[in-house]
Amino acid sequence: MAAVTRCSFNSVRRLLSHHYKRRCVFKANKQTPVFLSKRYNARLFHATSAWHGPILQFKLSDIGEGIMEVVVKEWYVKEGDKVSQFDSICEVQSDKASVTITSRYDGIIRRLHYAADDTALVGKPLVDIETDTGPEVAQEEDVVETPAMSREEHTHQEIKGQKTQATPAVRRLALENNIKLSEVVGTGKDGRILKEDILNFLAKQTGAILPPSPFHETQRPKEVQPATQTASQPATQTASPKPVLSTQDVTEPLKGFHKAMVKTMTAALKIPHFGFCDEVDLSRLAALRSDLRAISEARGVKLSYMPFFIKAASLGLLHFPILNASIDEACQNVTYKAAHNIGLAMDTSQGLLVPNVKNVQLLSVFDIARDLNRLQALGASGQLGTSDLTGGTFTLSNIGSIGGTYAKPVILPPEVAIGALGKIQILPRFDSNGQLVKAHILNISWSADHRIIDGATMCRFSNLWRQYLENPASMVLDLK
C-alpha cells in the first residue's frame, strides 16, 4: 500500500516539479534585471554550475551599541550542513552579551570564515551559504528587524481567514507533494510552517518512516542534542528509559568504566571458583530488628538487615581468617589481612560499585548501620570516592534487594571470597516441635578461591555465620 502511494506521489512530484521549474525559470527571467538592480547590487554573488544554487555571503550584522567585533564562541553548523532560515548558526560573545546568530537563508553551509575563539568583525562575511531557491529569496539586510520576507512570501495564502506563513522552499516542497499549506500545522514561531511540518504531514499520509531530519544538527541550542542518528525512528529526547525499537545494529566502543570492568572480570575469572549455598532462617532476627529499628531511627540512622549480616560475617572471619586473605600474583604467598573491610555491592547510576565499610571488626552493629547510610547516600548522589571504593577484603552482594534466590557470584580480586544474599521469603518450615510455622528464609550463595580455600572451611564459616543470624543472642557472646 505504501509502495503504491509513494509511487504515485513520485510521478505527481515529477510532473509538478517539471511544471514548477518551467514557471520558476520564466519568473526569474522576467524579474531578474529588476531584482539585481534593486536588491543585489550591494551583494557579492558567486555564480556556480547550473544545478547548484548561488553561494551567498552572509555578513555579520550590526550587534548594536557600537560594537565592531565579537568573539565566535561556538559553531552549531559545519561545512556541508543543510540549514533553514532562522536556524541557529553560531554563538558569538561581545562584552558579557551572548548573541545567537541565525541563518537568513535556506541552503547548505559552504564555508565558515572563522574558527571558534576567533574574533569576527561586524560587516564582514561570517559564512557562505549555497541557497537552493535562487534569486526569489530577497532578504532584508538588518537582522534586527522583524523576520525578513521575500516578495513571494508577502502574498500569503488566505484560507479560512488565516494567513499561513512559510518560506519559498517550504512552499515548493508542499507544492511538489500536493499538500495544501492550510492543512499543515505549523510548529515554527508565530505558527510558521517549517520543512519538518511538511515531512511529518507526508509521513502520516504515506505511513512511511522518514529518516531523522538532518536539521537536528542545527536546532536551537536550548533543545537537547540527540546522541546518535542510527535509530530510524526519530530519537526521543526525554531521559526516561522507554523501550526503543531500532532496526539497525548499533556499535560503539567500550569506554571508561566498562573497559575497566572488562579487565577486572577477566582477572576475576582466572580465579578457580567453587560455590556453596545454604538457607538461613531469619525469623528471630526479623523480630530483633523490628525492636531495634525505633531506637536506631531515634538516633537518625536507618536500620536494615545488612549491618547484622556484615557484623556476623566479621565475627566469622575472626575464626576463619583465610577468607579475609589475599594471594599474590605468582601464587607464592598468602597475606592475611588484619582489617575486615567488608564491601557491599551496590547498583548505582554509576554502575556496579562496591564501597566498603572499613574495620568492621572494631565496629558495633549501629556503627556499621551509620556507615552504610553514609555510603548509600554517597552512592545515590554519585559521590563515592576512591577511598570508599578501594581496600576491600571481603564482599557481600545484596542482589536479593532487587530479586533472586540463589546466585553464582564472581569473586572481586584481590579478595578470595564473596557471598550473594537472595531475597527474604516467608516460607513454610517445621519448627523444633514439628509444627508448621511461617519462617523468614534467606538464601546465601558463597563463592571462594579454591586455590587456598577448601569446601570444608567455607562450609564451617557459613554455618557459623548462619548460627549467629538464626540466633542473634549468640552474637552478644562474641561481640568485641
Added chain:
Amino acid sequence: MVLRSLRVLRAQAGASLSGLPAALATGSGLVLRSLSTDVFQNLALEDWIHDNVDLQSRNILLLWRNSSAVVVGRHQNPWQECDLRLMRRSGVPVARRRSGGGTVFHDPGNLNLTFFTSRKNYDRSRNLRVVTGALKALRPGINVQATDRFDILLDGHYKISGTAAKLGRTAAYHHCTLLCSANRRLLSSLLRPTCPGIHSNATASLPSPVQNLLDHDPSLTPDSILHQLAEQYLTEFGVRGGRVVPVQPADEQTFGGIDRSVAALRSWDWTHGRTPKFSVDTTLELTDRAGSEISTATVHLEVKGGRVERCELAVPPDWLPGGPCMELASLLVGARFCPSETAPIAAAFLRSKPRNAGEETRLGNLCENIVALM
C-alpha cells in the same frame, strides 16, 4: 495585537494561561515575580519568556531569587571558576546560564532581575537606571553608580551588581544580580577554583570586592528593594497602576515545554559538558602508605565536552612501573572529567591485576590524586 499574541502563546503553551492573559492585556510593561527558588526552573523560565512571549511591543521585568547555587556564564569553565569539590559536599549545584559574562553566587539574599525587550529596544543603561533609581528612592543619598562595564558599584568601590545579556533574533534579555544579604563567607569559599594548571580559552571571571546592601543600611532588605524595583520599572517603562504578577515556573500547563528545558539545564552535559576545550597540566604529590616516602608525577589532561580526550602520566619509574600508569591513563580517556565517573574506573582498574601491597598502595595514591583534580 493582544489577541494575536494570546493565540501565539496558546499555540505554544497548549493550555490555559491563568492570570497571564489578563496581565498581558494591561499594557506595555509588566513585572513578574517567580515563586520558585530553584535556579534551573528560573533559568528555564527566562528562556521560555524569551522564546514564547511577543516582546515587540511589550517589556517585561522578571524578579527572581534562588537557594544557593553557583551560576557560570555560557562559555565559562566551572573547574576554573569555583571549588567543585566543596560544592558537591555542601550540596550547592552548578548552573550554566545562556547569557555570557562571568560567574556569580546566588542565594536567597541575592536578587535577580531580568529585563526582556525587543532586540531594537535593548538598552542596558536604561535598565540599570531602574535599579539605581530604586535604590536612591529607598535611601536618598546612597552612592550607587553603573560603570561602563554595566556593573553597579556602591561607594565607587564595592560591586553590588553584575550584568549579562542574551541577544536572539528578534528579542533580547539583560539580567543582573543585586547583592542584598548574601552569605559572603560561602560566596568567597565557593568561588575559589581548586583545579590547578588549567589552560583554556573560556571566558574568565574578574573577581571584585563585594558588599551587601543590607550591611550598608539595615532598611535595604530584599523585600523592600524588590517592591521598589517593581515601582521604578513600571514608572520608567510608562505603565500606570501595574502590579507584580507572581508566576510558578514549575507549572507545565502555563509554560508548555518548560519541564524539558529544566531537565536540559540540569543535565551534566549542559552544566559541565558545554565547557570549551581545555587542558590541565600539573604535578601530583605522591606518598606511600605512612607518608614516609614521597615522589612527584606530572599529568597532562585534555578535556573536550567535559570528557577526557587525552591523558598522559609521567611517573618516576622507581616509584611505579610504566605499564600500569599507561593503562590507567588509557582507561580515563572518554570518561567525564568528574569523580563520579573516574573514581569507579580507578577502583575497577586497581582490581584488574593482582599486585604486591606496596605497588597497590602507591597506585591507589596516584588514582586518588588524579581524581582529586576534578
